[in-house]
Amino acid sequence: MSIAGPLVLRTLARGVEPLVCRPVCSITTLLHYSHLLPRNLDRLSRFVRPELLVRGNPLFLFIINLLRCFWS
Secondary structure, eight states, X not given: OXXXXXXXXXXXXXXXXXXXXXXXXXXXXXXHHTTOSOTTOHHHHTTOOTHHHHTOOHHHHHHHHHHHHHHO
């Protein structure tokens, strides 16, 4: 395995961890930032966690951009 292998696995594990530990918050955050979640629902906005994107989570950013492309 090359030197980049452990870095890629660590990044992938860091990206999957919120999806496994907090699935509702993760899915709501993904839908909110991809503009697929209605903004006028205050009940759902409490599940949005901006700290999931602060770390520069490449998996979340990829999924958000993918959703924006196909469902916008």
